[in-house]
Amino acid sequence: MSQRNLEDNLDRSRVPGIRVVAPPHGREAELRVVEDVISTIEAGARANVVVLQSDQGSGKTWLLERVAALAARRGFAVVDGMSPSVATGRPVSLVGGRTVRGEDDRIAVLAAGCEAQVCGRLRNEPVLVVLDDVHWVEPALLHAIGLVMAKLGAAPVLWVFALDTAHAESANGQLLHSLVRRQRVQRLGPLERLSGAAVVSLVQGLTGATPDPDVIALCESVGGEPQSVVDLVLALRQEQSLVVNGGVVELADGALTTDVPSRVEAEPGARLPAAFVRMVRSRLGRLSLRCREVLQVAAVLGDRFPPQDLAEMLGERTSHLLGPLQEAIRAGVIDSDGDEFTFHREPVWLVVLGTVPALLRSLLHRQAATMLVEQGRADAAAVHVVHFVKPGDEDALRIIRDAAAGLLPTAPRTAAALAIRGLEIAPPGSDDRLVLATSAVAALVRMGNLGAAVDLATEQLGTCGESASSSLRTWLATALMLRGDESAAQGVLAGGGDTRDPLPDLLLLNTFSGEERREVVAMAERVLAEPGSHGDAVRAAALTVRARVRWREGELSEALATAEEAIAVQPGLPEVCQVDPLWMRAWMLTRVRRLDDAFETAEQARRVIDEHNLGVLVSLPLALRAEVRLVQGDLAAAEADATAGLRAAERAGTSVYEPQLRAVLVMVSLRRGDLAAATRHLRRLEDRVPGGPPVLLRCLLSALLTAAGRGVREAMGELREVVGDACSRRRLVLEDPSSTSWVVRTALGAGEADHAELVVVTAEEIAAGNPGHSAFAAAARHGRALLEDDVTGLAGLEDLYGEDVWAAASLVEDRGSMLRAEDRDRAMSELDQAMERYDDLGAAWDAARVRRKLRRLGVRRRHWNHETRPDSGxxxxxxxxxxxxxxxxxxxxxxxxxxxxxxxxxxxxxxxxxxxxxxxxxxxxxxxxxxx
CATH class of the missing domain: 1.10.10.10 (Winged helix-like DNA-binding domain superfamily/Winged helix DNA-binding domain)
Known part of the structure; x- marks a missing residue:
């Protein structure tokens, strides 16, 4: 298709929002080569030749159109030997209409016509001659062009030829090689299929929006040729199959079903857009009948298949598949991947599978299942069994049930798809139905689809009643706990109605909670007092509760040791979603400012989550890392981790770690001086956790923002109750070592020295009981120095604070503030140093506070950052x-x-x-x- 035809097909009046595409998406390297050749011709070099050799459908014509457009922009006349028109100028056909007897005479006439056309243009400008599909060109024309090339060897002419790789050894291919062997030749190709960034760029150019993964997958499935992508996007827009939301173009009918869920669907590819299905079927129609039949049987085996399984299904020798499989590879329908073949993209596989009539598809699935069971691969057979099993077929249901249960730890997505499909077949009230429901709910929880897990479990409990297994109730309670609904989780377990003691399960679930209620603490101690009576998972949970209690009582070393004991006891494969000992250890290490160890523990939690496919907990290590990076002063990294964690939590429906993630974003925004954003994040936290476990955290954040916006007196109004209660005060000091100095500073500013004294005494008690944790010793001494206005008491504290850059910077700021009355020069030096530290950290709010203090000393420090802006809006x-x-x-x-x-x-x-x-x-x- 020529460029002009392309532009006609992209008529904006008919398809709103589609743009004419000119950029060289994915072909930048080839165009750079051509551009270099053009530059050499412009510099006075003699004629050059470019030969583009690539597979059919790889985009040769599309690239030639861009070459013609590029040359025309550089002042070349374009002579096109095949197409009726190209993008620019008035190209001339090299093929004349006159017929002459005798091949030599015909070649001479064609050469004369070609030479006349080229030379006529050469009088005014250099010339580009483009000849596409050389393998189909009349040999006489090729000979004629060869004569003209030899005659005009010193002229500024660029000759560009395109040839299909499959015809490289044809008569025309060999003739072209002979004609150009004495020329200055640049060879291009083979052209790679468009994928990844090139497809994204092309779709962005067409729609003005970024394609989502489903749209990218469809575009990568139509052959990898730019024109095919253009045609697909155009057709999808014409049929209203695309929508743009928030700058992202996505499928109007929702996300595609992918992976195993697509394999167990009754109707394969039902959600694929009709335009896409037509395009792929058109490509398939160009294959031989034998190739299509082999691909259809292969598609029943799955989106990837071993050739020996395909041969057994067909009842043939593997060697007999060589021809059809090679044909499919050349056409870009399948690829070779190690010991298996794979369909090029999953949507292509679904279209091929959809071409198999339903009855034959069911029979082929039965044949595949029988083959796999005989091979001892029952798990793999289960995906096929769901397509032909009938109600009452106990053997088939057993295969599905056992496969779902077996795949739960390693492939929860597959387990969920199989179990849910099995539930559609299992008779009501059967034991199989209960087992399948439990597997499905457990898998949905593990993979991070809590909404579906709660809905399915609630539905099944309603039909099973008292016969429901405690395991199903446990997984429902787990889902509810992860969603932040602790009371509902307890109600599910308490209403079990079975004889098994639900308390150990309740204990396990409470590892997700930040509070230590008396009954939970008592339960933990009872479990630990009976060493052989409970499993490792329950003991690990009990130790985690004990570690939290010891931390809250100010026994920091004992708390860390207990958390490490829980990690050692915890089983390699968690019974439910339990990685809380790791969470607890990382949380504690962050507070004692062992930040490298805290980060490594967070990474250990991430590895456990990845290893056991616990997608529901993806936000956990992100929350831990975000806190560490915040203390280290890396605001950008902290914000990135917290934002990613919130997105992961939103996808899974998990709110249990949201307070920590929101708290990081509040502090990042506050440090940067964006009080509006900090307030928004705090409100979101309050909306999600109005009276939940992190009451103290919410109170501290609220007081920080209140102090920033309305002053320290208002802030003390929010802190007074916390500071006045001994237990809450201890937890406040333990929450963050630097909180001690901030609360003391705030209380003194509000004229409440008595409350400041309470906080300092508590910090000193904690420091005295934990001599091995220098950050809390620094916090206690820092608070005492502020309380007594003793600048000498701040000496040596920076080293004790360790890696806490914020505590160290505030220490320098406090030194400057306390010296203002007695040593103005030294005060200015300290404040300048503090401001420099805050500026380096990107802490605009803190830097502005120090600048105000310097202004009161008569010193002005400005931070200029000029930007060009419009006049209004x-x-x-x-x-x-x-x-x-x-x-x-x-x-x-x-x-x-x-x-x-x-x-x-x-x-x-x-x-x-x-x-x-x-x-x-x-x-x-x-x-x-x-x-x-």
Missing amino acids: WESLTTAEGKVAALVAQGMTNQQVATGLFVSPHTVGFHLRQIYRKLGIRSRVDLARIAP
Whole structure:
């Protein structure tokens, strides 16, 4: 297809949103070679030849059109020997209409016509001659072109030929080789199929949006030729099969069913768009009948198949498959992958499978299942059994049931698909149905589909009643616990109705909870007092509860030792989703500032999760890593991990680790000075966990934001109750070593020295009881120095804080603040050093606070960052104006905004006037109304 034809097919009036595509998606390297050749011709070199040799359908014509367009832009006249037109200029056909007797005479006439056309153009500009599909060209024309090439060897002409690899040794292929062997030749090809970034770029050019994985998979399944991708996207848009959401183009009918779930579907490829199915079937139609039949049987075996299984299914020798399989490989339908063949992409496999009539497909599945069972591969046979099993077929149901249970630890996605399909077949009230339901729910929990797990378990419990297994109840309770609904989980276990003691299960589930209720602690001690009466998983859970209790009591070394004991006891394959001893150890190590060990423990948790396919817990190591990176001062990495963790939690429906993830984002936003974003994250945390376990964490974060926005007196209003309670106060100090100095500083600023004294005494008690943990010793001494206004008490604390960059920076800031009255020069030096540290960390909020202190000493430190902006609209606001606008839109007064941004109310008023002018509004009400 020529470029002009391509553009006609992309008529925007008929297909809104489609753009004409010119960029060389995936063919940049080839075009760079051609561009270099063009440059040499422009520099005065003689004629050059480019030979493009690649497989049929790989995009040779598409590339030649881009070569023609490139040459035309560089001032070349384009002479096209085959196509009726190309993108630019007025190309001339080399094939004349005159017929002459005698081959030599005909060649001479063709050569004369070709020479006339080329030379006529050469008078004004260099020339590009393009000849596509050389293998189909009349030999006389090739001979004629050879004569002209030899005659014009010193002229600025670029000759480009394209040849199908399959015809490289044909008469025309050999003739072309002979003609160009004395020329300066650049050889291109073979062209690789478009995939990955090239497909994404091409679809972006067509739709103006980024394709999602399903759209990419479809585009990579139509042969890898650019024009095929263009045609597919065009057809999908014409049939309204694509939608754009948030800058992402996706399938209008929802995500495709992939992997094992697609293998057990009754109707293969039912969700594939019709336009895609037509295109793939058209490609299949160009294959021989023998090749298509072999592929259909292969498709029944799956998207990947061993050739020996295919040969057995066909009742043939493997050697007899050589021809049809090679044909399918050349056509890009299948690939060779080690000991197996694979369909090029799963959507291609589904289309091929869909061409097999339903009755024959069922019979072939039965044949495949029989073959696999005889080979001792019952798990593999189960995928086929679901396609022909009838109600009451106990042997077939047993294969499905056993396969689902066996695959649960290693392949939960496969187990879920098999078990759910088996439930559609199993008779109501049968034992098979209960076993399948338990396997399905367990698999859904492990893979991270909690919503489906809860729905399925609830439905099955409603039909099974008292006969429901405790295992099914345990998995339902696990799902509820991971969703953050602890009370519902306890209710499920308590209402079991069986004779087995549900308390050990409850104990296991409580490893997901951050609180230590009395009954849970008592249960843990009872388990640990009876060494041989419980399994390793239950003992590990009991030790984890004991470790948490010891931590909360201020016994830090004992708590860490107990957590490590729990890790050692925990079984290699968890009975339920249990990696909490690792979580507890990483959490504790972060607080004692052994950050490298904490990070490695988080990675260990990630490896356990990956090894046991616990997709439901993917957010856990991300939460642990985000906390470590925050303490290390890497705000960008902390934000990235926390954001990824929230996305993973949202996909799985898991909220149990969301407080930790949200807390990191609150602190990152606060450090950067984005109080509006910090407030949004805190509100999301409060919405998700209104009265849940992390009450103390939420209280501390809220007080931090209150102090930033409304001042320390308001902040103490939120902290006073916590500080006044001995247990809560101890937990507050243990939550973060640097929290001691912040609370003391806040209490003193609010004129509440008595509360500051309480916090310092508690910190000193913890430090005295844990001499091996220097971070808490530093926190206690830091708090005491602030309380007594003793700058000498801060000496040597930075080393004790270790890797805590924020505590170290605040220590320097405190030294500067305490020296202001007695040693102005040294105070300025310390504050300058603190500001430099905060700037290096990207902590704009902290740096602004230090700048305000320096201003009060008569020193101005500015941080200029000029950006070109439009004159009006939201994009016209400066960074400072944007922060003011966001806070005012939330209802803050000028004084509150000034406090949060460490500027004067007068400055806030000035910024507001600029904001009103740029946005064309007159009041705060207008600002709140139009705020994004």
